[in-house]
Amino acid sequence: MHFTPITPYHYLLLSAALFSVGVIGVMVRRNIIILFMSIELMFNAVNINLVAFAALYRHEVGQAFAVFVIAVAAAEAAVGLGIILAFYRNKETLNIDEMNLMKG
Amino acid sequence: MRLIWLLPLIPAAGAAVNGLAGVRWFGRAAAGAVACLAMLSAFAVALTASIALIRLPPEARAYDVTLGPWLPPIPLATAHGIGSFAAEWAFRLDPLATVMILVVTGIGLLIHVYATAYMMDEPRGGYARFFCYLNLFCAFMLLLVLASNFLVMFIGWEGVGLCSYLLIGYWYEKGSAATAGRKAFITNRIGDWGFLLGVFGVFHVFGTLDFHAVAQAVSSLPIEQSHFGELSIICLLLFIGATGKSAQIPLFVWLPDAMEGPTPVSALIHAATMVTAGVYMVGRNAVLFQHAPLVLAIIAIVGTLTALMAATIGLVQNDIKRVLAYSTVSQLGYMFLAAGVGAFAASTFHLLTHAFFKALLFLGSGAVIHAMAGEQDMQRMGGLRRFLPVTFVTMMIGALAIAGIPPLAGFFSKDEILLQAFSKNRALWALGSVTALMTAFYMFRLVALTFYGVYRGPSWPRHVPPAVGGPATLSIATAHGVRHPVDPDAHGLAHVPQHDLSHGPAHPVPIGPAAHAHEWHGPHEAPSAMTWPLMALAVGAIVCGFISIPPALGGTNALERFLEPSFGGTPAAATVEHARQPRADAEPATADQASNGREWALMLLAVTLAGAGVAAAWRLYVTRPEIPVRLAARWPGLHSLLWHKYFVDEFYGATLVRSTFASARGLWTFDARVVDGAVNGSGWMTRTVSWFSGIFDRVVVDGLVNFVGWSADEGSLVVRRGQTGLLQNYLLLIVLGVCVFLTVYLFAR
Numbered sequence: 001m002h003f004t005p006i007t008p009y010h011y012l013l014l015s016a017a018l019f020s021v022g023v024i025g026v027m028v029r030r031n032i033i034i035l036f037m038s039i040e041l042m043f044n045a046v047n048i049n050l051v052a053f054a055a056l057y058r059h060e061v062g063q064a065f066a067v068f069v070i071a072v073a074a075a076e077a078a079v080g081l082g083i084i085l086a087f088y089r090n091k092e093t094l095n096i097d098e099m100n101l102m103k104g
Numbered sequence: 105m106r107l108i109w110l111l112p113l114i115p116a117a118g119a120a121v122n123g124l125a126g127v128r129w130f131g132r133a134a135a136g137a138v139a140c141l142a143m144l145s146a147f148a149v150a151l152t153a154s155i156a157l158i159r160l161p162p163e164a165r166a167y168d169v170t171l172g173p174w175l176p177p178i179p180l181a182t183a184h185g186i187g188s189f190a191a192e193w194a195f196r197l198d199p200l201a202t203v204m205i206l207v208v209t210g211i212g213l214l215i216h217v218y219a220t221a222y223m224m225d226e227p228r229g230g231y232a233r234f235f236c237y238l239n240l241f242c243a244f245m246l247l248l249v250l251a252s253n254f255l256v257m258f259i260g261w262e263g264v265g266l267c268s269y270l271l272i273g274y275w276y277e278k279g280s281a282a283t284a285g286r287k288a289f290i291t292n293r294i295g296d297w298g299f300l301l302g303v304f305g306v307f308h309v310f311g312t313l314d315f316h317a318v319a320q321a322v323s324s325l326p327i328e329q330s331h332f333g334e335l336s337i338i339c340l341l342l343f344i345g346a347t348g349k350s351a352q353i354p355l356f357v358w359l360p361d362a363m364e365g366p367t368p369v370s371a372l373i374h375a376a377t378m379v380t381a382g383v384y385m386v387g388r389n390a391v392l393f394q395h396a397p398l399v400l401a402i403i404a405i406v407g408t409l410t411a412l413m414a415a416t417i418g419l420v421q422n423d424i425k426r427v428l429a430y431s432t433v434s435q436l437g438y439m440f441l442a443a444g445v446g447a448f449a450a451s452t453f454h455l456l457t458h459a460f461f462k463a464l465l466f467l468g469s470g471a472v473i474h475a476m477a478g479e480q481d482m483q484r485m486g487g488l489r490r491f492l493p494v495t496f497v498t499m500m501i502g503a504l505a506i507a508g509i510p511p512l513a514g515f516f517s518k519d520e521i522l523l524q525a526f527s528k529n530r531a532l533w534a535l536g537s538v539t540a541l542m543t544a545f546y547m548f549r550l551v552a553l554t555f556y557g558v559y560r561g562p563s564w565p566r567h568v569p570p571a572v573g574g575p576a577t578l579s580i581a582t583a584h585g586v587r588h589p590v591d592p593d594a595h596g597l598a599h600v601p602q603h604d605l606s607h608g609p610a611h612p613v614p615i616g617p618a619a620h621a622h623e624w625h626g627p628h629e630a631p632s633a634m635t636w637p638l639m640a641l642a643v644g645a646i647v648c649g650f651i652s653i654p655p656a657l658g659g660t661n662a663l664e665r666f667l668e669p670s671f672g673g674t675p676a677a678a679t680v681e682h683a684r685q686p687r688a689d690a691e692p693a694t695a696d697q698a699s700n701g702r703e704w705a706l707m708l709l710a711v712t713l714a715g716a717g718v719a720a721a722w723r724l725y726v727t728r729p730e731i732p733v734r735l736a737a738r739w740p741g742l743h744s745l746l747w748h749k750y751f752v753d754e755f756y757g758a759t760l761v762r763s764t765f766a767s768a769r770g771l772w773t774f775d776a777r778v779v780d781g782a783v784n785g786s787g788w789m790t791r792t793v794s795w796f797s798g799i800f801d802r803v804v805v806d807g808l809v810n811f812v813g814w815s816a817d818e819g820s821l822v823v824r825r826g827q828t829g830l831l832q833n834y835l836l837l838i839v840l841g842v843c844v845f846l847t848v849y850l851f852a853r
Contacts (some may be wrong), residue, residue: 035831
C-alpha cells in the first residue's frame with residue numbers, strides 16, 4: 001500500500017477547503033448559530049494553516065499562536081453567544097436578515 | 105393705675121372678638137354683650153385709675169407707663185444738631201387724660217347699651233360689624249387720650265378717623281353714606297397733614313416727641329409775643345390738624361354730612377368724643393400754645409367764627425340730626441374760643457359737659473327718629489311729647505343744658521368760657537354771647553318742632569292702637585288734627601321707602617310687641633335699653649356742671665384746679681383770677697368784689713340771653729308758627745344763605761374739589777396719552793423689531809442649519825444604498841473583493 005506523504009500542500013488544501021466551507025456557510029445560511037459555527041470553522045482552518053507552517057519551518061511560534069487563537073476563539077464564542085442570546089430575547093428569532101438595524 | 109395700658113386694649117379685644125368671630129358666628133345678643141362688656145370693664149378700669157389718681161396729692165397727679173420701645177433710636181437732624189428719634193409705647197395718666205378716659209368709657213358705655221337696641225334690626229353680621237367698629241373706635245380714642253408722646257397720639261388720631269369713616273359709611277350700600285364717609289376721611293386727612301407737619305416741627309425744634317419733655321423744653325423758651333417764629337408755625341400746623349378733627353373753619357364741612365351714620369355713632373364719635381380730640385390735643389400742648397400768642401389769637405378767632413357761623417346755619421335747618429351737628433360744630437367753636445383765650449381748663453370743662461348733653465341730645469334724636477320710623481325732617485314731626493314722654497323729658501333737659509339755663513351743666517361751662525373771653529377780648533365775648541342766644545333759640549326750635557305743636561308726620565292704621573299712648577293718645581292725636589288716610593291699609597307702606605333710605609334695609613324697631621316689629625303703628629317710646637342711657641345722660645347733664653362751680657357762686661372751680669397740673673408751667677395760666685383764689689394783691693377784698701360783681705353781671709346777662717332765645721323760639725314755633733315763614737319770605741336772600749350753609753360746600757366744590765378733579769383729569773390724560781403712549785410705543789417698537797428678527801431667524805439661521813442637513817441627506821442618497829445592514833451582503837462583498845484581488849494577484853501580474 002502506497003501512501004503519499006502528507007505534505008504542506010495537503011494541509012493548505014484542507015485549510016483552504018475548511019475556510020471556504022466556513023465562508024460559504026456564513027454567506028448562505030440564515031441561522032445565526034450556524035453562522036457562528038461557520039466562523040469557528042474558519043478559525044480552525046487558520047489554526048491548521050498555522051500549525052502546518054510551524055511544522056514546516058520547525059518553529060514553535062506558529063503552534064503557540066494557534067493555541068492563542070483557540071483561547072481567543074473560546075472567549076469570542078462566549079461573547080458571541082451572549083450577543084445572540086440578547087438578540088433572541090429581543091427579536092424572538094435567530095434569522096440574520098432581521099439583524100439590519102445598521103441599514104443606511 | 106399700673107393697668108392704664110389695658111384701657112385701649114380691652115375695647116380692642118372686644119373689637120377683635122366681634123370682628124373676627126362675631127361677624128360670622130355671633131347672634132345679636134352675643135355681639136352686643138361682648139361690646140358692652142368690653143366697655144363696662146374699660147369703664148371699671150378707668151374709674152379705678154381715676155380714683156387712684158384723685159387720691160394722690162395734686163402735684164403728684166401724673167402717672168407714666170411705658171410698655172416698651174416702638175421705634176429704636178434713629179439719629180436724625182434737628183435744629184440743634186443730631187437728635188435721636190425714638191418712640192415708645194408710653195401712656196400718661198394725668199388729670200386731663202382722666203377726664204377724657206371717663207368721658208370716653210362712661211359715655212361710650214351708655215351709647216353702646218343704647219345701640220344694642222337701636223341697631224337691633226340690622227342683619228346679624230352687620231350688627232356685629234357695627235359693634236366691632238364701635239369698640240375699635242373706643243380703643244383708638246383711649247389710645248389718643250392716654251398717649252404720652254405725639255406718635256402714639258397720632259396712631260389714635262388716625263385710628264379714630266378710620267373708625268369714623270367706617271361708621272359713617274356703615275350703610276355702605278347707600279350712596280350718600282359712602283360719600284359722606286369719604287368726605288369725612290378726606291377732610292380729616294387734610295387736617296392730619298397739618299398735624300403731622302406739626303409733629304415733624306416739634307421734633308425738629310425739640311428733638312423729642314414726648315409731651316412732658318416738650319412742655320419742659322418750651323417753658324424755657326421766650327414767648328413769641330409779636331413775631332411768628334418756629335413755635336408759632338408748629339402750633340399753627342397742629343391747629344390745622346385740630347380744625348380737621350374738631351370740625352372748625354375751614355374744615356368743618358364733613359361733620360354735618362357725617363350724620364349719615366347711625367345715630368349712636370353721631371352721638372359717640374361726632375358729638376362726645378372724636379370731634380373733641382382737637383380740643384384735647386390743644387389742651388395737651390397747652391404750654392406750647394401759650395408760647396405762641398398769635399396762634400392762640402387765631403384759634404380764638406376761628407373758634408368764635410365757627411361757633412357763630414354754625415349757630416346761624418343751625419337756625420334754619422330742618423333735619424333734626426343736622427341741627428344737632430351744626431350745634432356740635434358751634435360748641436366745639438366755643439371750646440376753641442376758650443383754648444384761644446388761654447382758658448384750657450374751661451375748654452376741657454365745656455368738653456366734658458358738652459359730651460353729656462350733646463350725647464344725650466343725639467341719643468334723644470335717635471329715639472325720635474326711631475319713633476318716627478326713620479323720619480328725620482322736623483317739619484314732619486310735632487306734638488311728639490305725648491308719645492315719647494321719656495325722650496321728651498330727657499331731651500328737654502339736654503336742650504336746657506346746652507342753652508345755658510342754670511343750674512344745668514352747660515350754664516357753668518359756657519359761662520366760664522364767656523367770662524374768660526370777656527376778660528381777654530370784648531369782641532370775642534360779644535360774638536360768643538350772640539352765639540349763646542342763637543344756641544338757645546335753635547335748640548328750642550328743635551324741641552318745639554319735634555315735641556310741641558300739631559303732629560305733622562305720616563298717619564298709621566286706626567285699627568291698631570299706637571304703641572304707648574293707647575286710645576287716649578289716638579284721640580289726642582285726632583284732636584290735634586292728624587289726618588287719617590281713607591284707606592287704612594294704604595299708609596303703613598308709605599314710610600317704608602323713606603325709612604329704607606335713612607336706615608338701610610332694616611326696620612329700626614326691633615324690640616317691643618311683636619305687632620310692632622315689622623309695621624309702623626305711630627310714634628312710640630323707645631325700648632328700655634334706649635331710654636335708660638337717655639336717663640343716665642340726663643342726670644349727667646344736670647349734675648356734671650356742679651363739679652366746677654365758679655367762686656362767684658360759692659364754689660371752688662374744683663375741676664379747673666384738678667386740671668391745672670396738666671396745663672401746668674403756663675406763664676399766662678391765670679388769665680382770670682377768680683374772686684376767691686388766693687392773690688398776692690394789695691387790696692384783695694376790693695378786687696374780689698369787683699371781680700365778683702363782674703361775674704354776676706355776666707352770668708345774669710348770659711342767662712337773660714339764653715332765656716330770650718328760648719322765649720323767641722317758643723313764640724316763633726309754638727305760639728305763632730306763621731312768623732318764621734313770613735321772616736323767611738321777607739329776607740329770602742338771608743334765608744337762602746343760611747339754608748344753603750353759606751354755600752361753603754358749593755364753594756369748596758367749585759374751587760377745591762373741581763380743581764382737584766380737573767388736575768386729576770389732566771394728569772389722567774397725561775397718563776393715558778404720554779405715559780401709556782410711551783409704554784405702548786416701546787412695546788410696539790419691541791414687537792416690530794422682534795418680528796424682523798423672527799423673520800431673519802426663520803429664513804437665514806434656520807435655513808443654514810436645514811441646508812446642512814438637507815445637503816447631507818441628498819448627497820448620501822447613492823452612497824447609502826450599499827449600506828443594507830445585512831451582514832451577509834457585506835461578507836459577500838468582502839469575499840468578492842478577495843476573489844478579485846486574488847485573481848488580479850495570481851493572473852494579472
